[in-house]
Amino acid sequence: MSSPVLIPPAPVPGPRPPDYLAAGHTIGSWLLTLDHKRIGLLYLFAITFFFAIAAFAAALMRIELLTPAGDLVTSETYNRLFTLHGVTMVWFFLIPSIPATLGNFVIPLMIGARDVAFPRLNLASWYIFMLGGLFTLYAIVMGGVDTGWTFYTPYSSTYSNSHVMAMAAGVFIAGFSSIATGLNFIVTIHKLRAPGLTWGRLPLFLWSMYSTSIILVLATPVLAITLLLIVLERCFGVGIFDPKLGGDPLLFQHLFWFYSHPAVYIMILPGMGVVSEIIAAFARKPVFGYEVVAASSMAIGVLGFLVWGHHMFVSSQSVYAGVVFSLLSFLVAVPSAIKVFSWTATLHRGHISLETPMLYALGFIGLFTVGGVTGVMLATLAIDVHVTDTYFVVAHFHYIMVGGAVMAFMGGIHYWWPKICGRMYPEWPARIAALTIFLGFNLTFFPQFVLGYMGMPRRYHVYPPEFQALNVLSTAGASILGIGYLMPLVYLTWSFFRGRRAGPNPWGATGLEWRTDSPAPEHNFAETPIVTTGPYHYPVQP
């Protein structure tokens, strides 16, 4: 950690301006702030809260699944638990996780800007997000929803006796926060880059956030429309999805996955960007094949819109549609594979050190690769027929969303923590937590691949006894994972107030965010920085 600083911070002339944390201490100074850094922290508090709720639901499910019989909770409760877990994790943790917290905090710093393009819209986005969260909490407190996070019709539109409307309203409202944030980032990256920061010099995190923002703006409205149609059918009996009313249940699946597949890339693309930043910083080397890695982010964004039908291979959609969607799904896997190869090549002949962010980034590469190759299996039509809707799929997307997105989020939090609070987290506890999370994660989810291929369907409260041994393993892993997630909560909170002071650039990394004080001053830079080199300008070139 205590490595020599290669890039000296820009000299700050005159008296130091107050940092953004010291700029105000009242509750109003937080709730009415227009500072992107404070708004990023507001998101951090909110999503940590939602993560805790969703993780609690997962813990109850894992305890229930220790035995084949349904003995801890009733089926009704179990169904509400997995719905709560899915809805909250997807829309109130994963989607806002990296974009709304780290994106908000570092995008303006990384492009040398004072703030995002529309600071008021940015604050409004947070309030819209919280309003959506309130509707969701209301649905949970009133008794929950039992449709699964996928809201498949006609179950959700006609048959379910639960608070579908409140939950759908929550997700619908939170969607506008996504759209506004995406729009804000697109304009920010287009218009507010520092002089000399051309597109070809943009750090890879910004490329991935740019691609993510485009998906947020284009895909989220489709989800909003879909949820409105459910409400129309449920409240007013307008036949859209229920065949008894003359509707088509598959229409829902097409609309839902047209959003929800790109949404997977909303979750993983920012993670890929974070990992690119961390690998470059801790290998002291530019990311191998910068142009190709940047282009692959854009390719994933575009191709991601064309593969939704791979969620529907057994839905009774046309067989030929299935074949086309399978082909496109293989193609979207190519740019992801390119990134993995490029990160590995970046390590070659670097000057590598293994602080906590790097451990998370390496963990990301491993787990994301396992998620990727199992995704390739799922894209293979004949295999998908057998394993879709089983624990194989559950394991696969947790490898992407938890092993990928959450690992990257944790890595990013540790990497930019000095910039967030001006202090260092304690290195050894953090390393131990990272390893605990990695081990716990694999023990939780690897057995689920085996369970899935053996045929255990997902969303099963009660299951045949031959699946018990692997379920017990999985629950044991989840306990370790839970401890791993609690540790950062403790030492990060402690270090926020008591940690060792970090200088402007504790990692010796390039990037404009490291050329200003830690914590960053209220307006980020005393003087607008001028960029004269490409990103990752380290002494060793590829």
Place this chain on the structure above:
Amino acid sequence: MSPGLAFAFSDWGPGTASSVAPRVDLIFWTILGVSAVVVGGLAFANLYFLIRYRRNSPAPRPPLRIKTAWLESAWITATTVIFLGFFFWGASVYLFAERPPAGALTIAVTGRQWMWDIRHENGRREFNELHVPLGEDVRLVLTSEDVIHSFFVPAFRLKQDAVPGRRVSAWFRATKSGTYHIFCAEYCGTAHSGMVGDVVVLPPARYAEWLERGNAMEDLTQRGRRLFLRYNCSGCHDQPAAVHAPVLTELYGAMVPTSDGRMLRADDAYLRDSILWPQKDVVAGYEPLMPSFQNVIPESDLLDLIAYLKSLPGRQPPPAGPGESSRPLPP
């Protein structure tokens, strides 16, 4: 079965009991093998670089001598070619598994919260149990009366959603006698995990015996005729009748002119639609008098009615497309 032993043999976990299962397993194990080599190779490379190029190591770090573009093109091409190979292989087995062979034994499966209602050609009905003959092609015609269900037999590597308002085919040929799980794989409400059952694979002679034994019911067409009378379809459609209604003999498979000038093939879907939504495709030369039977005739009765209509003396059956229209039932 012990999960520890599971990986040692190909016949593990779900069992391998259909003609498609070994083909699916072969693709799976192949991709798994290739993946293991790639993941292992990457892990090795990463670890090697981490150790050799740790920050304080004296290892030389000369600039790369080949152009990065060459490396990139190489791995982009290799990945794409391997992926395309997997795609074609998986798709060809899928197309095989999706096309019901001619002459398959047809069994009707209706999903309902939370049970499987299964009916054989001779009318024998069973719930949450499916008896099938060993070594014969069996075609399931799936539908649902309420929400979406999914008929999943892991031992057969077979899964197909049962969608309300649609009739979808799935087929298999069992290759091993025994009892195998049926699961509902699409979440369908409170007792989703209780919507399970067994496939019982019997040698053909014992299947025939089972089919006859304990079958007190009439076959599908007989029951269909009885329903045809009970819902009073016969009041208009049997000749002579007081109302001017289309005659239904020689109908199945024929082309029908509609009052708005279209020509439609009278296949299963047409018959079903015409019962549920008679105003949709009115036959040319007739008044739109027939009431809708939507929410009146349940899905399982529709099955019988259509079987009856198909059994009437008629034309040649419509050509069978993959997973859509069906073989006519024997009269």
